[in-house]
Amino acid sequence: MIRLTLKAPLPHRIAADRLIPERLAALSTREVERLPLALGNRPAQVADLFHVEGTADGAVEIVGPCRRVDRIGAGMSGGTITVRGDAGAYLGLGMRGGGITVEGSVDFGAATALEGGMLRISGDAGDGLAGGLPGAVRGMNGGTVLVGGSAGAAVGQRLRRGLIVIGGAAGACCGSEMIAGTIVIGGTLGADAGIAMRRGSIVALGGVDRIAPTFVDCGVHDLVWLRLLRRHIELLGEARLAERIQSLRRFAGDAAVVGRGELLLPR
């Protein structure tokens, strides 16, 4: 494992695209230390900012207050990254495989354009979790995102495929323009959830602030697929959340568009 320990809090933001397991795998410790980074608008090297130790084996550990370290794990396709602390914006941007674990909270746009792999965040996530890049037709297109705390606005915007599980609350416009996939929210869901969603499922176990009038009540149902979802979430280590997935009230929508999505709420 390669451990990168932040020497001091960063005065400006850096992009950590290069510090992914497959890129570091072929490098010696010295070569890792000499990798270029941009600190704000000034050139720097990894060794200027981090203590580097260990050898590459597919695992990377980043230690320190990394709220200004953006794009951790961007584009990675294998291996693991563990962040011992908070992380910056665009964590796991375009990630295709492997796993990222954050033992803190993350900034805007985590899991943006995610294609695969597992992203596990112990704390909170900022706005734009698992959405798409500006102008993109679709957002997250595969993989799994687990957030232990709460998430900001616009979770899973234009979600195309994959599973997002949030233990706490989620902000407004969750699952807006959703194409498919599944979002599970343990806490309260903000207003306008699923607005303009075409297909897919939003399971809001803590209820929702306001349901858009373009969603229609289909009654309470014990759906077999929810049993599969419950078991799957149990296997992901979220048993307490999973056991709350029981019979739910189904609202179909958004009738303003295709209308084949659903909001599933407590009875």
Next chain:
Amino acid sequence: MKLEGIAIDDTFAEAFGMRGTRLVITADSLPWAEVAGRSMTGFATSVIGCGLEAGIERALVPEETPDGRPGIAVLLFAVSRDALAKALRDRVGQCVLTCAGTACFGGLMSADQVPLGRTLRYFGDGHQAAKRIGERRYWRIPVMDGEFLCEDQVGIQKAVGGGNFLILGRTRPGVLAAAERAIAAMNRVPEAIAPFPGGIVRSGSKVGSRYKFLPASTNDAFSPTLRGVVASELGPEENAVLEIVIDGLSDKAVAAAMQAGIRAACAGGAADGILRITAGNYGGKLGAYKFALRELLA
């Protein structure tokens, strides 16, 4: 060779390559899963007349099923990939989709997959929805008691069909009792089923007939009422014969089932009126698999 005083012929069962799969059917209760299973494995005794051979492998407890409900495992066999895919579509569509509270899952991990839910989904008339959970994809088809959940594709694999043995005895009740013991023992063997009614077949067949339209006809050499009329294989005291046909996901499964079945059939000894165990073959020229009885029991 004798087993419990019963003669074991120095012959072999000849079996054929097939394509097989396992489906897991769940329901609100085990009896309803069994209703679906019995329905879809009905009229599935022989590929010659039914296009499919199928049977219930075993009951599953909730911990063994994908949705945590009671269920059953069903094994299905056909002569080709296409024939199996068509039979699955028809039988799941008519017998499982229609059965109260059921869901249908693939029970075989295999890279070779055939469509199931993706062909049945159209019943939803546009209201069907795909759902991916983990690595598996399902179709949710709205029906009058909620939703029918069916896996998008199911795995199939090469399999073996036509393993067999024949139980010959003095009386029909005695032979039937031995065959029932055999089936009870074989039901405990995984990955194998006996597709005929109750697992037992009385109308063993030979290839061809005197009629152009009939590809298989009665096994006259083993029909006791024709002893003396045809070249009979039966001894003077052998007045009843029942056959057990076995399909399995592998030759090992077929061999294990045959072994268990023959031992159980012979467990009553010669006093039960069982005289001989033999097997059906075509001289070894047609089938890819040969199961020598004496080797199985050695």
